[in-house]
Amino acid sequence: MPFPEIFASLLASRGIAPEGKEAFLNPSYESLHDPLLLPDMERARNRVIEAVRSSERIAVFGDYDGDGIPATALMADFFRRAGHKNIEFYIPHRHDEGFGLNTDAMKELAERGATLLITLDCGTADIGEVRLAKGLGMDVIITDHHEPKEELPEAYAIVNPKLKGSAYPFDSLCGCGVAFKLVQAVLAKERFGIPLGQEKWLLDLVGIATLSDMVPLVGENRILARFGLEVLRKTRRPGLLALLRNLNINPSYLTEDDITFMITPRINAASRMGEPEDAFKLLSTDKGIEAERLAAHLEKINQERKGLVGSLVKAAKHELGKREAIRDVIVIGNPEWRPGLLGLVCANLVDEYQRPAFVWGRDGDGVLKGSCRSYNGYDLFALMSAVPRSFIEFGGHKGAGGFSITLEEVGVLEEKLSAALGTLTSPNPLLGKERVLPISLNEVGEDLWKTVAQFAPFGTGNEKPVFKISNAPFGKEENHLEIMLGNGIKAISFFSSPESYKLKTDSPSCTLHAHLEKSYFRNRPEVRLRIVDIEA
Numbered sequence: 001m002p003f004p005e006i007f008a009s010l011l012a013s014r015g016i017a018p019e020g021k022e023a024f025l026n027p028s029y030e031s032l033h034d035p036l037l038l039p040d041m042e043r044a045r046n047r048v049i050e051a052v053r054s055s056e057r058i059a060v061f062g063d064y065d066g067d068g069i070p071a072t073a074l075m076a077d078f079f080r081r082a083g084h085k086n087i088e089f090y091i092p093h094r095h096d097e098g099f100g101l102n103t104d105a106m107k108e109l110a111e112r113g114a115t116l117l118i119t120l121d122c123g124t125a126d127i128g129e130v131r132l133a134k135g136l137g138m139d140v141i142i143t144d145h146h147e148p149k150e151e152l153p154e155a156y157a158i159v160n161p162k163l164k165g166s167a168y169p170f171d172s173l174c175g176c177g178v179a180f181k182l183v184q185a186v187l188a189k190e191r192f193g194i195p196l197g198q199e200k201w202l203l204d205l206v207g208i209a210t211l212s213d214m215v216p217l218v219g220e221n222r223i224l225a226r227f228g229l230e231v232l233r234k235t236r237r238p239g240l241l242a243l244l245r246n247l248n249i250n251p252s253y254l255t256e257d258d259i260t261f262m263i264t265p266r267i268n269a270a271s272r273m274g275e276p277e278d279a280f281k282l283l284s285t286d287k288g289i290e291a292e293r294l295a296a297h298l299e300k301i302n303q304e305r306k307g308l309v310g311s312l313v314k315a316a317k318h319e320l321g322k323r324e325a326i327r328d329v330i331v332i333g334n335p336e337w338r339p340g341l342l343g344l345v346c347a348n349l350v351d352e353y354q355r356p357a358f359v360w361g362r363d364g365d366g367v368l369k370g371s372c373r374s375y376n377g378y379d380l381f382a383l384m385s386a387v388p389r390s391f392i393e394f395g396g397h398k399g400a401g402g403f404s405i406t407l408e409e410v411g412v413l414e415e416k417l418s419a420a421l422g423t424l425t426s427p428n429p430l431l432g433k434e435r436v437l438p439i440s441l442n443e444v445g446e447d448l449w450k451t452v453a454q455f456a457p458f459g460t461g462n463e464k465p466v467f468k469i470s471n472a473p474f475g476k477e478e479n480h481l482e483i484m485l486g487n488g489i490k491a492i493s494f495f496s497s498p499e500s501y502k503l504k505t506d507s508p509s510c511t512l513h514a515h516l517e518k519s520y521f522r523n524r525p526e527v528r529l530r531i532v533d534i535e536a
Contacts (some may be wrong), residue, residue, distance in 0.1 A: 003443075003447065003448060003451045006437055006439070006448070006451055006452075006465075007451055007454075009437060010451075010452070010455050010465055011024075013465075014218075014455075014462065024222070024455075025454050025455075027222055027223040027226050027227075028223070029200070029223065029227055031220075031223060032184075032220060032223055032224075033168060033169050033170060033220060035181040035182070035184045035185040035188070036185055036188075037166075037167045037168045037169070038159050038160075038161060038166065038168045038178070038181055038185075039158060039159060039160060039161075039163045039165070039166050039167075039168070040157035040158050040159050041157075041159050041181070041182070041185050042185070043156070043157045044141045044143070044156075044157035044159050044182060044185070045182060045185040045186045045188075045189060046189075047116065047139060047141060047156060047157065048116075048118070048141070048182070048186050049186060049189060049190045051084075051115070051116045052079075052082055052084045052190075052192060055084070055086050056086065056115045056116055057086050057087070057088075057112070057113040057114045057115055057116075058079070058084070058086065058087045058088075058114065058115075058116045058117075058118065059087070059088055059089075059090060059109040059112070059114035059116070059117045059118070059138070060072060060075050060076070060079075060087065060088070060089045060090065060117075060118050060120065061090045061091075061092075061101060061105065061109070061117060061118070061119045061120065061122070061123075062075075062089065062090070062091050062119075062120040062121060062122075062280070063091075063092075063099065063100075063120065063121035063122045063175065064091050064092055064093070064094050064099075064271035064276040065121070065212075065213075065267075065268055065271060066208070066209065066212030066213060066264045066267045066268050067121050067174045067175045067176050067209040067212055067213040068091070068120055068121035068122065068175055068176075069091065069267055069270075069271070069276065069279045069280050069283065070176050070205040070206070070208045070209040070212075070267070070283060071120040071121050071143075071175050071176035071178075071179040071205070071209060072089055072091060072120055072280050072284075073205055073280055073283035073284040074176060074179055074180060074183070074202050074205045074206065075089075075118065075120065075179060075183075076089055076280075076284045077201075077202060077205070077284065078183045078186075078199070078202065081192075081193075081194050081198065082192035082193070082194060083192060083193065084192075088109075088112065088114070089280065090105060090108075090109060091271075091276040091277055091280055092105060092276075093271075093274055093276065094271045094272065094274070094276065094339075094340040095274055095338065095339070095340050095363060095364060096274075096364060098363070098369065099122065099395070099402055100122045100123065100125060100126045100129070100395075101119065101122065101123060101126040101129035101130065101133070102129060103128075103129060103132055106129055106132045106133045106136060106138075107132075107136065109133075109138070110133070110136035110137060110138060114138055115137060115138055115139065116138065116139050116141070117133055117138045117139070117140045117141070118141045118143065118182075119140065119141070119142045119143060119144065120143055120144075120175055120176070120178075120179050121143075121144060121145070121146075121174075121175025121176065121178075121179075122142075122144055122146070122175070123140070123142035123143075123144050123153065123155070123158075124142060124144040124146050124147075124148050124149075124152070124153070124158065124160055124395075125146065125148075125149060125153075125393075125395050126153055127151060127152070127153045127154075129153075130142070130153035130154060130155050131153070131154060134154060134155075139156040140153070140155040140156055141155065141156055141157045141159065141182075142155045142157065142158045142159065142160065143159045143160070143175070143178045143179050143181075143182055144158070144159070144160045144175060144178065145160060145161060145162060145172075145173050145174055145175050145177070145178050145215075145397065146160075146162070146175075146395055146396060146397055147162055147381040147395070147396070147397055148160060148162055148163055148164070159178060159181070159182060160178065161173055161178065162397075170219045170220040170221075172215050172216050172218075172219065172220075172221060173215065173220065173221065173224075174206075174209050174210050174212075174213040174215045174221070175209065175213070176205060176206050176208075176209030176210070176213075177206055177209065177210060177215075177220070177221070177224055180199075180202060180203070180206045180224075183199055183202065184199065187199055200227070200231065201231060201236075203224065203227050203228045203230075203231045204228055204231040204232040204235050204237065204240070205228075205283065206224050206228050207224065207225055207227070207228015207229050207231065207232055207259070208228065208232070208259055208263060208264070208267075210224050210225045210228060211225055211228075211256050211259040211260055211264070211457065211459055212259065212260070212264040212267070212268075213400075214399040214400055214459075214460050215397075215399070215460065216459075216460050216461030216462070217457060217458070217459040217460060217461050217462040218461050218462060222457075222462065225256070225457045225459070226457060229254060229255070229256065229259075229457060232251065232254050232259075233251050233252050233253075233254050234251070235251060237283065238285055238286060238287065238288045238290075238291035239281070239282035239283050239284070239285050239291040239294060239295065240263075240282075240283065241291070242282075242288070242291040242292045242294070242295035243263065243266065243282065243295045243298070245295075246295050246296065246299055247262050247263075248522075249262065250520060250523055253520035253523075255456075255457075256456065256457035256458060256459060257517070260459070265302055265305075266279075266298045266299065266302045267279045267282075267283075267298075269298060269301050269302040269304075269305040270298060270301065271340065272305055272340045272341050272344075273301045273304060273305055273340075274340075275301065278294055278297060278298060278301075279298065281294055282294040282295060282298060305341070305344075308338070308341055309341050309344045309345060309348075312337055312341060312342070312345045313344075313345055313348045313349075315334070316332050316345055316348075316349060316359065317349075317352070319332055320332060320349075320353070326353055326355070327414050327415070327418040328355055328356075328418040328421050328422070329355060329356045329357075329358065329383075329414060329417040329418045329421055330349055330353060330355060330356070330357040330358065330359075330414070331357075331358045331359075331360070331410070331413045331414035331417065332349075332357075332358075332359055332360075333359055333360030333361055333368070333370060333410065334361060335361065335362040335368070336361070336362070337359075337360070337361030337362070338361055339360070339361045339362070339363050339369040339370060339371070341361075342359040342360065342361055342370055342371040343371035343373065343400065345357075345359045345371075346358070346359050346371050346372060346373040347373050349373075350373050350374070350375050354375055354376075355375050356372065356373065356374050356375050356378055356380065356383065356417075356421070357372065357373055357375075358370055358371075358372040358403070358413065358414075358417065359371060359372070360403075360405065360410060367392075367404055368404060368405050368406065368407060368410060369402065369403070369404045369405075370402065370403055370404075370405070371400070371401070371402050371403075372384075372396070372400065372401045372402070372403065373399070373400050374398060374399045374400065377398075378398075378421065378424060379398045379424060379425075380396060380397070380398055380399065380400065380401045381395075381396055381397055381398060381401060382398075382424055383417060383420055383421060383424060384396075384401065384403065384417075386420035386423060386424070387413075387416045387417060387420050390405065390409050390412075390413055390416055390417075391403045391404065391405050391409070392404040392405055392406065399460060436466045436467070436468045436513060437465055437466065437467050437468065438467070438468045438469075438470070439467050439468070439469060440469070441469050441472055441485060441489065444467075444469070444489050444516065444527065444529065445489075445527055446527055448516060448527075449516055449518055449527045452465060452516050453518070464515045464516075465515070465516070466513050466514070466515060466532055467512075467513070467514055467515070467516060467529075468511065468512070468513055469511065469512045469514065469529075470511045471509045471511070472485050472491075472509055472510055472511065472512050473485060473509045483510075483512075483531075485529075489527070489528065489529065490526070490528040490529070491512055491514055491528065491529040491530075491531050492528060492529070492530060492531065493530070493531035510534050510535060511534070511535040512529065512531060512533075512534060513531075513532040513533040513534070513535075514529035514530055514531050514532055515529070515530040515532060516528075516529060516530075517529075517530050
């Protein structure tokens, strides 16, 4: 297939019409939507400006994940640049406090003198906690992107693109993206001495969060991710630079895969292992020595996290292996499992069994809590909303969510969810369904890479293309699974072996299904194939 045909096929598989080609391939920062179109944004930005001008005590409450922590670091950076020092940042502990606002935190922040509370990546569902905060003398500005329920908190402002009646043209921003919109709105009216355009340096954090939170990389998210990566490649943040040094990643060649598979797990590991403040400090510190210490610490706890998650995944697959059949939705859990680690278990099960997964455990208070992850575009929030009485609480968005449940209900949850899945609208056929593109081995190289790279960054809703190479000759296998093909091109699959693909090592050739990527390992550019599947 000539490269113009590949180019046209990649456009078509993404539903991009000819008139939209330029906007997709060359997204413009100026194409970002007016933040004042977001619900309550004008009211929110005016209240923030008032608080800064009068030096009020501001409390920023951010979620503990790869979206909320960068959002909290973004707000810390903004207020520092604005010269506002009467501020504190609160990130709840995943195990002890759970997702969203909680009453103890509201009381603590009020006792510390806060009169304005800004939430990041949470708050839309926290009716009682917002009522308490208001009664304690705090105005509450909610910035969030999670799906709202019928009843909303009585907050001073709720800035969420998913609210009914929202005039905002794009409803799939991550939480950090919404926080960035608040900063944009504030600076459009009052610069606080911040030079024009300086807010673009915050896009590294928006890029991390957008790529971390499984929001679709289309529309405005594509712009934020593209420019976020550009800023990340020039980042001045000591914490990020220290982390990248530890990972042997040259910032100049940073890719979306480096974010998704290297940086995000280390941010999330902090909260999963009970130390979310360390990830926030890493992203916000301006001290090199502290950055090096925090980067080393995050690497240590990430290794500990890997061991714990690996044992949970093994246990889950063992239990699933005993079942006579696997339903359309997987529900599995154990009272001994730690809820903070279960999102990663979900993701593994989704990859293995290719269906939505709900995994539950028990927190320190004896409550059954879990995480869920979607497959192939099914709307998880809609799925949970179809059986609302099954849960004590639930929340999230299309791709991921969380829930709490009684022991009685968890026993029948799989049956109910599997039945409800059939009632949902079919998922977007373009999401996760990249058409396999046949090519010859001699077409693999720099020119093909340049064609494919125009469609990056890749992720949810903009998946990497899969190429099929028939009769690919190969030589030896080394660490992981590394196949040296006949023309010197390398095909690799990490943490795999020939047995992973039932590959006979004495076969003279095979049919490869693979992504195309460019590696900069040891600063040596190399176009190679990342194996998806092998037909011997």
